[in-house]
Amino acid sequence: MAATEPRKPRRRWRIALAIFAMVVIAVVLAIRHYTRTDRLTALIIGEARSALGADLTVGGTAHYDFWPTLHLVLAAPSLNAPNASAFIKADAIEVRVPWRILWADRYDIEQIDVIRPVLDLDALKQWLATRPASNASTPDIRFNLHLIDGNATSGGMTVAEGLDIAFTNSGDLAAWIDGVRAHPDSSALVPPLNGSADAKVLQIGTTRLEGVHLEVKDDVPPPASHE
Template sequence: MRRWLRVTLLSAAAVVAVVVATAVISLYVMLQPSRFTAMLQSQAAEAGLQLNLASPASPTLFPRPALELQGLTLSARGATMPILLAARGRLQLPWRALLGNETVISRLEIDSPRVDLDALQDWIAALPPRPEEAPPEIPRIDAGVHITRGSVVRGNQMLLSDVSLDAGSLISGQPFPLSLSAKGADGTPLQMRLSATPRVKGDALQLNDIALHFSQGAIMTLQLSGQARWHGAADASLSLAGTLDHADAGSYNTSFVLTPANDVDPLLLAVKLDGPENHADLRIPPIALADWWSQLDHPQGPRLSVPPGSGQAQIANLDIGGMNVEGLTIQTGVEPEPPAASEKATTTKAAGGKSTKKP
């Protein structure tokens, strides 16, 4: 009886082993991990990037077909510093992928990615210029994206930590949702939710029904809605309006209007802020502002100059580090209008401002 039981158990174990081995082999044959890996590497190469894995992709079947990726490295071609490092990745696949007829990814999940902004900016700067006559295109992304425990750095400086991101499919004519949460360098929680409907109309890319929500802990909340249009290069326009709520300063009506460049004027961003004791009406050239900002981080030391733009701002109270500034008035790029007689004393006092050290 014992001999018969041992033979039965051994036979059953052998059958199970054969079934498992057959299932694993069939899974590799049906999913063909190499074709998905080759597809990712080919798409990266088209953008001037190199994608490497620490080990070959391994397939799983339950709860749904997927490929597990270990040790992802994404670098610009010929660069020494990677743009992205990630511990793990997972490609979720539709069941029809088992038939081997389509190389389709339904969802991309990345765990613990580390993005270096310096390496990313170097790659963007090295991209070939886009032909002016080429119409804008939406970079179609059929797969949803899910990122957990990410970080954004600049060299050795941590900018964002504990980054989580969820994004849907990016397809023309369909709403695109995106949500992001992170912690700033000082540990302050940040959250952003964005939704918009991208569409190519004629030779222009449009973003309709934009809804943006951004919050910085319990201190500040910004909500905007509107639309945008891009025709290529500096031919871009944007109109967003909404409210900014600050825990200490109150609620403000806020608007951002971007007007395209022409033969005379550059691309220009108009920023307006109206609320209790604070007002701003500024016109800023974004491209010139980016150049000015880059000079603050110049390798040979910061190069200080007046930031580009024009307009005015009246700020009742401003905290900058350990300094508290009261009654600040800023006027740049335009000649100030002469104040009315009844307002002259008040305006003169505000223009000088008063600063005190915080206790």
């Protein structure tokens, strides 16, 4: 009886799988090396402090997720003025960044997603009131911000539930914050934003509103004069 030849196709598949596994491991190690979370985390914390005068803290080690886009995940973040209560807490912040950060030194932020935030309106008001007056130019903060499934509280009670807010600022947000602090009774109480906001429930005094949708367009030109 003639001897059977080795099954070459099976051997080739094993070699191919081994090579594929080695490539995957090399790619994972390269991504881990080039996407150091500490650098981007420090950048975000520094921007919050320098631009807003607020302290951003996170409750765990940051990490990258790669689906559906590359983004840095900051667990259990909170934002507060120094020595004051946090005016916003969340389950997580996801900072979307372009894939080119894998090989470039520049860190660009495309969008910030805040997952299940809780906004304390009283603490926010206190933070705005205590921002120091300054004649120095403030940094021009530009961002795309998305709050997902958020709540808002005031006086220890929930005043908004199921908030889904997607905003892009159309002007200098830091300058607007300084303006509100300096002139709290001015008419410019709406920040320079474009986008939309949805809420499952809004409680305004004794009035309960459900299924609220709001569109904000700050760049609409004023009506033409008919002189």
